[in-house]
Amino acid sequence: MTAEPHPQAVELLARSHRLGADPRNTNYAGGNTSAKGTAIDPVTGQDTELMWVKGSGGDLGTLRATGLAALRLDRLRALVDVYPGVDREDEMVAAFDYCLHGKGGAAPSIDTAMHALVGAAHVDHLHPDSGIALACSADGEALTKECFGDRVAWVPWRRPGFQLGLDIAAVRDANPQAIGCVLGGHGITAWGATSQECERNSLDIISTAAEFLDRRGRSEPFGPVLAGYEPLPPEERRARAAALAPVLRAVASADRPQIGHFSDSEAVLDFLSRTEHPRLAALGTSCPDHFLRTKVRPLVLDLPGDAPLDEAVRRLRQLHTEYREEYAAYYARHATPDSPPMRGADPAVVLVPGVGMFSYGKDKQTARVAGEFYLNAINVMRGAEAVSSYLPIEESEKFRIEYWELEEAKLRRMPPAQPLATRIALVTGAGSGIGRAIAHRLAAEGACVVVADINATSAAAVVEELGGADRAVAVPADVTSEEEIRAAFDAAVLAFGGVDLVVNNAGISISKPLLETTAADWDLQHAIMARGSFLASREAARIMIQQGLGGDIVYISSKNGVFAGPNNIAYGATKADQAHQVRLLAAELGEHGIRVNGINPDGVVQGSGIFAGGWGAQRAAVYGVSEENLGAFYAQRTLLKREVLPEHVANAVFALAGGDLSHTTGLHIPVDAGVAAAFLR
Incomplete structure (x- = not known):
């Protein structure tokens, strides 16, 4: 019999579902939540402090009890004393396994330290567009101060891991009045003494940032409309997308076949119609969850939507060649002898002005989510450009995450593909x-x-x-x-x-x-x-x-x-x-x-529409048998005598x-x- 989840875990799941149900709070499979409490240790019979936290690879909106990792807080806190330093912080992920409480549950994620080391009973780490817009602004720290005063602290960019957990814990200790922090280039973290307070603080940070961007921002952050790049009429746009789709799938599948997704949302079309879209797209995405799914930057067609189809196809193939060369150069610039091999040089997102966005992945969900993440990135760029200028993290840092050995290990744990995957x-x-x-x-x-x-x-x-x-x-x-x-x-x-x-x-x-x-x-x-x-x-x-x-x-x-x-x-x-x-x-x-x-x-x-539509009765009459016995009749005239x-x-x-x-x-x-x-x- 499966044990009932702890009340703290039940409350955590409910909070996670509410937060994950609204895309303004976080993206699919992005962010994590935690709760601390006590439970009986089955060995000693004594109360022991535990933490329940969303495990690796889960999604807040659909999280189940099996997607939580339960860990002992005394062991997690003891890791501080054996932490070997930022150069070896990845070793701490394996140590989390020795902090688990009981059997089952999810594998602890890289963000476990953030939740364990922050001295609050409940912690939310989220990736809202409004929060990332501040986090990816050129003067994000000053804007965070202007937006929140001393209620929300600033934590400079650091790759997720044990050291980031220590950084956030130190910032909270130094700012006891703060309800959370903005993580440079990344997202937000909020905390509270109760689950309700933590959720309230998360939503407060998200809504306050959104209102600040609306109030303080410029009306046309992406610049004026670029002549000829306006969205095509809907019917013409869909026809053009259908005509380009097979060619674009070839572009995205040179290394391995991919499934595609198309979006012509208003936000995407507006972005592609503006003068600043080539500059901003070239800067790439910033939040780690974004570029892990979208690659560091998309491929952007530099022609208007109504350009002759043959010309658009030729240009896309030229740009694809250039994209692959640039991606290989990006890998060569940052790879070290122990880096994982290059996974492929094709784009995950292709932007076609006047038409929309094509995104790709190993299955439909992955392709769709890649497009959703790039839409998040567009929203982030809009917010950052409205109040400042968009400044994503350095390319070298993007590479450190994209080709992180911990991410590579996660890929190796994926089950083998089904025979018709990508078909x-x-x-x-x-x-x-x-x-x-x-x-x-x-x-x-x-x-x-x-x-x-x-x-x-x-x-x-x-x-x-x-x-x-x-x-x-x-x-x-x-x-x-x-x-x-x-x-x-x-x-x-x-x-x-x-x-x-x-x-x-x-x-x-x-x-x-x-x-x-x-x-x-x-x-x-x-x-x-x-x-x-x-x-x-x-x-x-x-x-x-x-x-x-x-x-x-x-x-x-x-x-x-x-x-x-x-x-x-x-x-x-x-x-x-x-x-x-x-x-x-x-x-x-x-x-x-x-x-x-x-x-x-x-x-x-059996189950045949043809036979049910009268063919069965006709054939039964021809062979002199009842219609209900027609299948058995056919079986008996075969060599195997099987229906x-x-x-x-x-x-x-x-x-x-x-x-x-x-x-x-x-x-x-x-x-x-x-x-x-x-x-x-």
Whole structure:
């Protein structure tokens, strides 16, 4: 049985959730909170002083009890006597493990010393935009004094660690009237005798700083509007973003594939429309949480939003080359023999005037959060430029944090990536049946999934099943329409940055004898399956070629594409069309690293939208069995005597796309439990 959290921990979690729920207080996964109290030592039976503190890698807004580290205060305070000095302060992180109380809980973070050594029962360390704006102003210390008087102290920049904890403790002891401090280049720390007082002090510092910046600041801190750099109209802006997205994903993925996120928020567009944005962007971000996710600076396109698309693409590729060279030089300037290897020289944030911001990461959440952090950085720049001038920490200090061995160790502790991590899949007909099963399997293996279906309600339901917008998005799509297919792929690249895997699954079937098959029956089935697959594959190939990352196109064809059965002329013919599209496109797209393969299912009755829509009743009548026994009938005519389910088709899609068949293209895989008449020859 799991022990109930200590009342102090429960109160700490509630405070953390309130603070973390408001982005004005801190960014995602930024900052930490703590509470001190007493608990019974199970060994001695005596009261012992403990501290509960948010552990490494957690997020305040979603923090759980398991995300707290519980440590003994007597041991933490004793570390002061063995502290070897700032040159060896990283050694203290390992010492925190010997201060833990009990089993379980999170690993203590680098900020543990800040909370332990400050002589207050409750401590909050946060990264509010208003506080960082003061912390990153050229005259931040004087502005802090002007804003708060002696209620809030100033602590000069120091990299997070044991020494910073000692610095803050000393400042609090020297300023007993203070409710907190501004940490130069970093953020704020507040304290209180009770949890309520600590939270009140944190919010007081944040709101007072924001009001000061508004009252004292200039009206146009980023300068006047730069002619030609105004935001494009919304519809034109989104179209331009969709056109650029595959190229920008190539820019961000030269070292390793990345997932993208697009934002055209008013704050981003205003920043990019102003004369000072090139200077400020070049200075980079400052708060450690910011540049760990955004890199030291973004890549900024130096053309207006309505520049010819070809010109913008050429310039982006030139700037990418320059960016990589500059980043390699930055690494060379500051690396020491024991520095971790350079992790990659591609930008994490790309800014396109008139259009918006593209951010990248190992998954959608990481990409989205990188964009959110750069928006925080824009807010910080605005505040600092309004009252002073923006002055981030030195480049050498940024490098010390970006290539910190403690950060490298955190990366090494990350679980291995899933097989389809960084892959973006678009599945047609994914609102039910085989398509839904494919969407579930691809998402379970780490892919971002675009659920395309003519039934928008069904598509949205599948997205909810998959976990929401960081895992999947729903797009309504009639695959017979060029416009809707293009819109679906535009939605995909705006949601995730690009497309790597397309599954042509949308289908319909009308079972009739030849003499009863109308031209409309023929045209409808060919429009959905033959034409629809062609349209989706053409759009996918365009994007994949621009990305330069290869890709997969998988056709869900049918046993009926190679097997001649009765009363099935329209369906069988269009499935044969799809089967030959596989061969034709495999031959054409191989030079771009795009693999095209097919899957031939048969007898997939359970969960099938086609069978539920009347096809099942028709086929049951043809074979002289009841509709509810159709699946069992199909199973008995196979070599394996097993019923084929949607999940079995999804397994085959993963087999093709999961990496083990990296040298396979032009293949059709039967998923029919063994139908000898449909063996490929």
